[in-house]
Amino acid sequence: MSELAIKGGRVVTATGTLAADVLVRDGVVVEVSPRLDAAEVLDASGCVVIPGLVDLHTHLRVPGREDAETIETGTRAAALGGYTAVMAMPNTEPAIDNVGIVRQIQKGAVDALCDVSVAASITVGREGKVLSPMAELAATGVQMFTDDGDCVQDGGLMRRAFKYARSVDVLLASHCEDASMSKGGHMHEGAVSSRLGIPAIPPDAEEVMVQREILLSRTTRGRLHLMHLSTARSVEMVRMAKAAGQVLTAEAAPHHFTLTDEAVRSFDPVFKVYPPLRSQADVDAVKAGLLDGTIDAIATDHAPHSQQHKELPFDQAPCGMLGLETALSLALSELDLPIERVVELMSSNPARIARLDADHGAIAVGRPANIAVVNVEERWQVDPTNLASKARNTPYAHREMKGRVRHTLLRGEVVVSEGKALR
Amino acid sequence: MKHLLSIDDLGREGIDEVLSLAEQLVEPSGARDKASAFAGKTVATLFFESSTRTRVSFEMAALKLGARILELDVGTSSLNKGESIRDTSQTIAEMGVDALIVRHASAGVAQQIARWTDTTVVNAGDGSHQHPTQALLDCLTLRQELGRNDLNDVRVLFVGDFANSRVVRSSVQAFSALGADITVVASPTMHPSDMSVWPVTVSYDLDDVIGSQDVIYSLRPKTERLTSGAVMPSTREYIIRYCITLDRFARLGENVRIMDAGPVLRGVQMAAEVLDDPRCLVNRQVANGVPTRMAVLLTLLERSHHLPVALSQKGVDV
Numbered sequence: 071m072s073e074l075a076i077k078g079g080r081v082v083t084a085t086g087t088l089a090a091d092v093l094v095r096d097g098v099v100v101e102v103s104p105r106l107d108a109a110e111v112l113d114a115s116g117c118v119v120i121p122g123l124v125d126l127h128t129h130l131r132v133p134g135r136e137d138a139e140t141i142e143t144g145t146r147a148a149a150l151g152g153y154t155a156v157m158a159m160p161n162t163e164p165a166i167d168n169v170g171i172v173r174q175i176q177k178g179a180v181d182a183l184c185d186v187s188v189a190a191s192i193t194v195g196r197e198g199k200v201l202s203p204m205a206e207l208a209a210t211g212v213q214m215f216t217d218d219g220d221c222v223q224d225g226g227l228m229r230r231a232f233k234y235a236r237s238v239d240v241l242l243a244s245h246c247e248d249a250s251m252s253k254g255g256h257m258h259e260g261a262v263s264s265r266l267g268i269p270a271i272p273p274d275a276e277e278v279m280v281q282r283e284i285l286l287s288r289t290t291r292g293r294l295h296l297m298h299l300s301t302a303r304s305v306e307m308v309r310m311a312k313a314a315g316q317v318l319t320a321e322a323a324p325h326h327f328t329l330t331d332e333a334v335r336s337f338d339p340v341f342k343v344y345p346p347l348r349s350q351a352d353v354d355a356v357k358a359g360l361l362d363g364t365i366d367a368i369a370t371d372h373a374p375h376s377q378q379h380k381e382l383p384f385d386q387a388p389c390g391m392l393g394l395e396t397a398l399s400l401a402l403s404e405l406d407l408p409i410e411r412v413v414e415l416m417s418s419n420p421a422r423i424a425r426l427d428a429d430h431g432a433i434a435v436g437r438p439a440n441i442a443v444v445n446v447e448e449r450w451q452v453d454p455t456n457l458a459s460k461a462r463n464t465p466y467a468h469r470e471m472k473g474r475v476r477h478t479l480l481r482g483e484v485v486v487s488e489g490k491a492l493r
Numbered sequence: 494m495k496h497l498l499s500i501d502d503l504g505r506e507g508i509d510e511v512l513s514l515a516e517q518l519v520e521p522s523g524a525r526d527k528a529s530a531f532a533g534k535t536v537a538t539l540f541f542e543s544s545t546r547t548r549v550s551f552e553m554a555a556l557k558l559g560a561r562i563l564e565l566d567v568g569t570s571s572l573n574k575g576e577s578i579r580d581t582s583q584t585i586a587e588m589g590v591d592a593l594i595v596r597h598a599s600a601g602v603a604q605q606i607a608r609w610t611d612t613t614v615v616n617a618g619d620g621s622h623q624h625p626t627q628a629l630l631d632c633l634t635l636r637q638e639l640g641r642n643d644l645n646d647v648r649v650l651f652v653g654d655f656a657n658s659r660v661v662r663s664s665v666q667a668f669s670a671l672g673a674d675i676t677v678v679a680s681p682t683m684h685p686s687d688m689s690v691w692p693v694t695v696s697y698d699l700d701d702v703i704g705s706q707d708v709i710y711s712l713r714p715k716t717e718r719l720t721s722g723a724v725m726p727s728t729r730e731y732i733i734r735y736c737i738t739l740d741r742f743a744r745l746g747e748n749v750r751i752m753d754a755g756p757v758l759r760g761v762q763m764a765a766e767v768l769d770d771p772r773c774l775v776n777r778q779v780a781n782g783v784p785t786r787m788a789v790l791l792t793l794l795e796r797s798h799h800l801p802v803a804l805s806q807k808g809v810d811v
Contacts (some may be wrong), residue, residue: 264685267621267662272686337601381579383599383619460625 071096074482075106079114079443082121082413084432085371092119092380092437097482101435112484113305114443120413121477122154122184122440124396124420126243126321126394127218127297127369129390130156133161134163138461139374141175145182145249147372147394147458152475153183153444155421155430156372160196161219162338167191172210183485183493185440187412187424189214192231192242195332198222201231204238213425216243218297223249227281232292240275241359241423242287243295246279247344255383268384273301273352276345280304284311286316295423296320299372300345302355308363319357319423321369324400325391327356327463336419339380339387340463343373353447360405360415367420369398374461392464395457400466402446402473409446429481443477457490496607496614496761499623499788500666508632509642515633515781515788520629521648524557524784530768530791532558537590538605539565539582539616541572541597546755546779547617547626551594554786563590578602579609587612591794595619611658613793628663629756630785632671637737638750645672651693652735653712653762654683660754661712665691676702682724683714699735704744710752710761711737719761728761737763742770750774790799 075094081102091106091114092099125148131139148156157173160166167173172188179186190207196217204215215235220242222228234439236241255271257263261272280296283309287294299305299322308320325343330350333341340349373390380387402410421431429438450470454462471486478486485492494502503511517523535553540548541749551805552562565585572581582593592613595603600620607614618624649668651661655677665675668810676685678696696702703709720729737751742764751763751773759765768772798811 112671248603251581259686261690264687265656265662267623267659268620271684337604376575381577381605383578383605384601387598404537 071214071481072110072482072486073108074110074112075108076119076441076443076477077106078114079117079119081119081433082410084418084434087410092433092439093442094479094482095454097439099433099435099437099439103155104431105229107358109489111488112443114476116443116447117443117476118409119433119441119443120409121154121417121421122430122435122442122480123152124421124424124426125153125156125370125372125394125397126295126367126424127323128156128158128372128394129161129374130158130175130457131374132162132178136404138376139459140268141178141182143458143460144372144374144394145179145184145186146387146409146491147392149183149478149493150458150475151394151396151400152393152444152478153184153394154440154480155187155424155477156422157214157327158189159218160189160191160216163403166195166250167196169206170209170230172212172249176210182245184480185426185430187214188212189216189243191215192216192217192222193227196220196285198224198227201227203235204235204240208238208240209367212240214241214243214295216245216297218245220250221245221247225282225286229286229290232277232286232290232294236292238288241293241295242296244283245297245351246276246283247279248275251275251278256342257334258348260331260349262334264336268334272347273303273348277303279306280307284308284316284318288316294318295491297369297452298345298361298363299356300325300326300348301352305355305364309359309362319419320323320364321367321420322356322360322365323369324393325370325465327353327360328400328404330354333385335467337380337384339349339384340391340465342384343391344389345347357405361407366415367423368397368415369420370394377462380463390463392457392459392461395459396452396464396466398444398475399471399473403471414463439482441479442475444473445475445476448472448474459477461467494793497625497793498603498607498616500625500628500663500670504623505601505670508629508667508677511629511785511788511792512633512636512642513786515629516783517634518787519600519781522771524787527558527787527791531555531558531706534560534587534794535590536560536584536592536594536790537563537565538594538617539585539596541567541578541602542579542618544596544617546782547557547596549723550782551617551786553783554790557783558733558787558790572626573640576773578606582606582610586612595633611758611785615789615793618659621659623663624781625661625663626782626786626789628667629789630778630781631710631752632667633785634752634774637777638774640670642734643672644668647673648673649673649708650706651675651677651710652699652737653679654714654718655679655712657686657715657718658712665693676706679700680725683718696736699741703741706749708750708752709737711757713753713756713758713762732761735763737767739764739766742767747772752778753806755779
């Protein structure tokens with residue numbers, strides 16, 4: 071029997087925040103109250119004690135791009151960022167569209183520093199032509215299907231995908247991009263692209279598909295989750311759909327509420343991403359959506375790329391930014407939200423959307439101890455050469471951050487202590 | 494100022510400074526004065542995209558300053574073996590060149606190279622972003638034509654594919670800095686979506702605006718954008734709407750000037766006869782390329798060449 075006490079922090083539970091200690095026995099939370107003790111003690115003084123974060127959108131790059139990230143390095147980055155679970159995206163090489171690859175990742179994640187849920191692709195090979203075997207994949211535990219990296223262009227096929235997914239009771243997550251509009255574009259179409267002469271992607275390319283998915287989800291009653299919303303109109307469409315009573319969920323990435331297209335003036339491909347960095351008005355709208363509940367979750371879209379790929383000319387470089395190690399700090403520094411709301415956006419809501427809420431998303435007696443201890447006042451600076459991720463493509467290099475993870479517990483095991491990964 | 498990556502880098506004063514120097518260099522005596530200015534220096538050209546005028550013009554400028562030229566032959570370089578632009582430019586810079594002249598089909602490459610090496614970088618054209626030396630020689634040409642240093646109240650019309658033109662981005666900035674009154678005309682499919690950030694009047698109809706201009710600057714449309722039918726219905730439609738046809742040219746006054754950065758798509762941008770008309774400044778533009786580029790190289794390199802000497806004479810550790 072192993073016992074551990076997290077002492078001296080402010081604990082955010084589902085029923086309220088209180089100054090208390092948390093007692094963990096054999097990986098399970100057994101008591102939350104003041105003045106608890108155990109053989110092993112984790113100091114949480116000056117910190118908040120929150121349920122471990124859940125990321126709905128992580129690219130672990132396995133199989134195929136292990137030069138950029140592995141399950142080990144990606145989950146270590148996650149744990150350092152306060153995450154106890156991540157949803158691994160299926161735009162791997164080959165794509166996750168069959169049971170064999172799901173099993174490969176699940177086996178590879180047995181010793182990972184956080185739990186790994188596997189998402190599979192909606193279509194075979196993500197080619198947008200043939201549906202993946204959703205029922206067979208769901209039987210291995212797959213809960214979310216997405217062609218992320220691409221969008222199913224064929225409306226008829228997407229409509230059938232929703233209907234089929236409903237019958238298997240799985241979630242379709244959509245990366246909204248009309249390829250005929252985004253083709254040839256590499257940054258947001260706006261005032262900055264007009265000056266820079268970089269071929270650009272109109273916001274319409276995202277919005278047209280947001281609108282399509284909202285409609286198809288409504289008519290088929292298939293479950294929909296909208297990924298990385300980035301424009302003011304996208305947020306508005308979701309707001310209207312929810313106001314009309316439709317059930318759907320949406321996420322936004324930290325770079326879409328902290329960075330604008332102005333960053334691209336440097337022509338540094340570290341700022342290249344899909345959806346692209348947008349205008350200040352779009353950033354403000356994403357923030358407003360997070361504040362008023364239109365957007366349910368913050369999801370990192372953690373997308374590692376090797377250095378040589380992010381040093382190509384801007385229009386040749388691949389899209390994507392790191393996110394796991396900086397997301398929580400950015401949410402704490404930039405959103406002006408109470409910690410309880412940050413926990414909703416980064417832990418309890420995503421846990422529910424990913425159907426991981428039996429184990430993640432809340433601190434309560436009887437539940438597994440998936441917990442992060444966070445010093446919300448601690449200041450630190452992002453050093454791209456000192457990240458756990460194998461890759462270095464963070465757009466926040468040298469940025470001052472506020473809020474740092476001190477400890478992370480995965481089912482009671484201390485995987486991060488004093489800001490350092492223990493393995 | 495270490496690099497010339499964009500007209501942004503110069504500002505009105507910088508433009509005037511370079512142009513005044515260029516004017517001196519247009520005169521053979523002025524050029525002779527500087528014939529050994531770069532003795533012992535090496536200028537390397539990294540042209541990842543085809544060019545006749547610009548590359549030869551830069552090479553001529555360097556030679557006339559007494560520099561050695563190093564030309565990277567992209568076709569036979571290790572770029573073919575998969576070597577990155579970063580490694581290529583760093584390797585060349587390591588060998589001790591004083592300036593890198595860079596042209597690439599992708600916007601921002603000159604800027605990236607300036608970050609990776611310690612060497613002075615001159616942007617000879619990056620994608621659709623900037624072509625600062627072109628804008629400078631355009632300004633020099635108009636200075637000569639109009640006999641003054643500013644373009645106040647000079648009405649300039651740019652015709653053609655704005656979205657895809659680095660020439661227009663640089664020249665609009667430069668002409669505007671000198672006070673010109675600029676209009677741009679093209680199909681909306683050839684304008685960037687947000688034109689509010691440009692100090693220009695936007696038009697879609699050439700006949701509406703062509704009669705009230707002092708200078709007409711023609712931009713070359715990319716062939717694939719004309720023939721695909723996706724941006725303009727057809728080349729014929731482009732000609733009907735935006736070509737400076739003989740008809741349109743006949744309606745222009747005696748004092749209108751025609752400019753073009755070249756090469757010119759005869760019959761599409763303008764009737765062949767327009768190019769050969771004395772009101773067309775294209776040949777003068779080409780000739781001005783060399784003194785302009787000499788002036789740019791002198792402005793970037795001569796000062797920094799002198800600075801360490803001055804400091805060491807004062808006993809300062811450099």
